[in-house]
Amino acid sequence: MDNDIQILVVEDDGDIQELMCHHLEKEGFHTIRVSDGESALDYVRSEQVDLILLDLNLPKVSGLDVLKTIRYTYQMNTHIIIASARTDESDIITALELGADNYLPKPFSPKVLVANVKALLRRSHEHNIKKIEKQANQIEAGPLSIDLLRYEVTCGGEVISLSATEFSLLAFLASFPGRVFTRNQIISKLKGDDYPVTQRSIDVQIASLRKKLKEAGELINTVWGIGYSFQDKM
Secondary structure, three states, rough: OOOEEEEEEEOHHHHHHHHHHHHHHHHEEEEEEEEEEEHHHHHHHHHOOOOEEEOOOOOOHHHHHHHHHHHHHOOOOOOOEEEEEEOHHHHHHHHHHHOEEEEEEEEHHHHHHHHHHHHHHHHHHHHHHHHHHHOOOOOOOOOEEOOOOEEEEEEHHHHEEEOOHHHHHHHHHOOOOOEEEEEEHHHHHHHHOOOOOHHHHHHHHHHHHHHHHHHHHHHHEEEOEEEEEEOOOO
């Protein structure tokens, strides 16, 4: 397990805190220990943590108030698992509604604790990877969304019907916002150096593309005497 993962253990019972930290550290996690809600809030305000294990019955500031402050005042998305002896359904529902990722009723085995931590971090990692992959395969510009895998363009949620050449032209320009390309550079990129097409054909394709994109066609700029560029904002 990545030993760069920082876990804040907020627990006022010293024996339970020691047991939790011992088993987490055996798995390679780095733990930070605090024993009251006020110290927990002070720490997350100044330091980065990946996950918080939070008791509810805490001195100074209650666990629910810590949770509420992190989610609504600090507006942090840090993963939070409640580890509490309070097992009333109302406590569990309240904690989850306030933004807890999971709720572990005490007593729980150290293996269950570690398994929950690993599962939450794994889901988060997989989500981040998917998000990065999606961003790499999708271009957003003004009202336009260009899906490079599905070869689909939408404008304000409406699918725009483009030819294969029009799509390639738009995707190419949108991949380099602000950069100016000559007509020859565009032809070379889309068709290859030896493709028998005139510079005038690029102008025709651009005109057709702008017409189909309607107002969003303004994102494609004509750079007089040179070629075309794409701006990612209207």
